[in-house]
Amino acid sequence: MPHSTVTDPVAPSSPTEEDSVLPDAPPHAVDEVKEEREEADENEQEDGDTIREAPKADVKLEDIFNDDDEDDDEFSSSGAATAKVESSPPAAPLQLAPAAKYTDPEVMLAFYQRLFPFRYLFQWLNHSMKPSNDFGHREFAFTLQNDAYLRYQSFPTGDLLRKDILRLNPSRFEIGPVYTANPRDRKTLRKSTAFRPIAKELVFDIDLTDYDEIRTCCDKANICHKCWSFVTMAIKVVDAALREDFGFEHIMWVYSGRRGAHAWISDKRARNMDDQKRKALAGYLELIKGGAQSGKRVNVKRPLHPHLARSLDILKDHFQRDILEDQDPWAEPQKAERLLQLLPDKALNDALRKKWDTAPGRSSTSKWADIDALAKSGASKTLDGKALLDAKQDIVLEYTYPRLDVEVSKKQIHLLKSPFVIHPKTGRVCVPIDTRRLAKFDPLGVPTVTELLGEIDEYDGRDLREEGEGKKAQDYEKTSLKPYVDYFRSYVAGLLKDEKGVKREREDDDAMEF
Structure with missing residues (x-):
């Protein structure tokens, strides 16, 4: 609507x-x-x-x-819902969950009140x-x-x-x-x-739809535990950079409620940054550029900047587990061709393509291992070992680095x-x-809002039966x-x-x- x-x-x-x-x-x-x-x-x-x-x-x-x-x-406790808010109605037993919908106005009002x-x-x-x-x-x-x-x-x-x-x-x-x-x-x-x-808190936004070209488990607004690892990786990398490279301390990450996360940096120095400084800091963290058909999407200079070297160290284990094993990004032939485009040597690529054509269904973990195995076997007489190492690092970054x-x-x-x-x-x-x-x-x-309101009902019912003594719990303390x-x-x-x-x-x- x-x-x-x-x-x-x-x-x-x-x-x-x-x-x-x-x-x-x-x-x-x-x-x-x-x-x-x-x-x-x-x-x-x-x-x-x-x-x-x-x-x-x-x-x-x-x-x-x-x-x-x-x-x-x-x-508010259930006995005195909104003592400070004169216009709000007194709190009665909620009894909204599970039948009520979280979009119902009375559900939202109860959430704000309690x-x-x-x-x-x-x-x-x-x-x-x-x-x-x-x-x-x-x-x-x-x-x-x-x-x-x-x-x-x-x-x-x-x-x-x-x-x-x-x-x-x-x-x-x-x-x-x-x-x-x-x-x-x-x-x-x-x-x-x-x-x-x-003034304004410095903020960052991570949204899983920006990973749709590389995540294989879900797309659009859908998420699962496998693709949430992309958000976990991004938080680790960005949080480390903000703390170690810029000295910020008061960084709060907040779940967006659906498929992403936001960072709020509340240090006074961050709040007072003008737009030019914010743009420069965002540019410092930005690495993945261009659309899905833009060819090689990571082109970083060597030697690696300390931020990128640290990021690779953070991400290497995630690449093995969360990308190669869970996402299996090159299982299909056309996606395996995308991997070959990112490698620097034509003879090595031809050898890899031939091997994979004879072994349909080969996993991405095995295909990644094949790169080094064939390189060491002498499949290419013109292979530059350093160029191959650089290309593999760029691939790791393309599939794991934050997409902000x-x-x-x-x-x-x-x-x-x-x-x-x-x-x-x-x-x-x-x-x-x-x-x-x-x-x-x-x-x-x-938790969803209706689950929380149901938890208050359940707690209050149990509390009435037990008639316990001591300080009365606030409503949020009764819930998850x-x-x-x-x-x-x-x-x-x-x-x-x-x-x-x-x-x-x-x-x-x-x-x-x-």
Whole structure:
């Protein structure tokens, strides 16, 4: 169903200076745009559609400062669902799963009321316990249940964001940059240049559809454990580069909810990077270029850059197990011909082709071993051993190196889906990925929203029967979402600790000035 177009009564009828200085970011998170383009009846909103802005929320003094509370009891228990949100209904036994669909508005509302970690989201984007412009001037964008899309929403506190989400009950929402002014006030500014993005987490996007030419187990929006290994490889390589080559520490990987992952880098140095620096960093990590028919897709200089040498070291075991064994990419004759095109010696290629023609069904693992075996046998008198080694390294990189959508990373203005929202196609929560347990992360085992609500029902029923004593569990603690929220909480705590240190150093420097 196409997104509905909502008319803004104050939108200009022709391009203005503001439009030329600050073009609209893509209307939806990039991974969702790509996957919904595959289905003609669910195309994303076109650039020409007018975007509606919600009315400004009434702000009370107590709302602005209540996020300074050190109490972590943000998540409602079943007995007191939304004490801080005046307009929300009281929580009754859910009894929504398994019959309810995750797209049902009442399911989404129950999720936002009981499970979404608004407090930690606020702290993460605000970089402090006390409200600041890092959060207050941040853009949020909501996709409503009727497919209307609201851009340039902003909130002084996390609690006000929570109130508006409970009021609007969006199917998902996205996070944009911090601006020089409140995004809601952008049309009141005398000069359009006075409203511009000044900070945003550095982000990266990995999408398995970019691997369709080399993965053999699935295609398009489908994934399995075999092809998820491509995402695992990409996370290992990109995470190592960001930490070791650029010194970033606060890197959070988030499952997209369907077939990919996003990286959010929250170090202050990363947030303050301008578009030129973001483009340069994205270019540093980009290796796979060109389309499927573009011939050799990896051409790297020798000696290898230290980043690529490290990447090969990370990827070599994955190549043997996840590519040769699980994907078996050259099992079919036409795909084996693709492998031969990547090798540097015609005589060796002829010998390999002859061997494989006489042994149909030969596995990719065996074909890869045949390369060295025939090279050592003297099948080619003109073979350059170093050129063959270089070609084999390039092949390993082509089949294992991250395939990033670098356009997502290049501009501050890009919007990206918030962690912990519900993916509209799968019902799964977009949970953070603990890289310390990366190999154990199961995208198909991530809980769906209806499963989570069912777990609350089951826990509450058991709790009533047992009538246990002690502190009443928060709703997320009753579900399989708990380890993901706990990981997010720990990540945010580390970020806030470092931000306090940066602030203290700045204050000390100011105090020394005479």
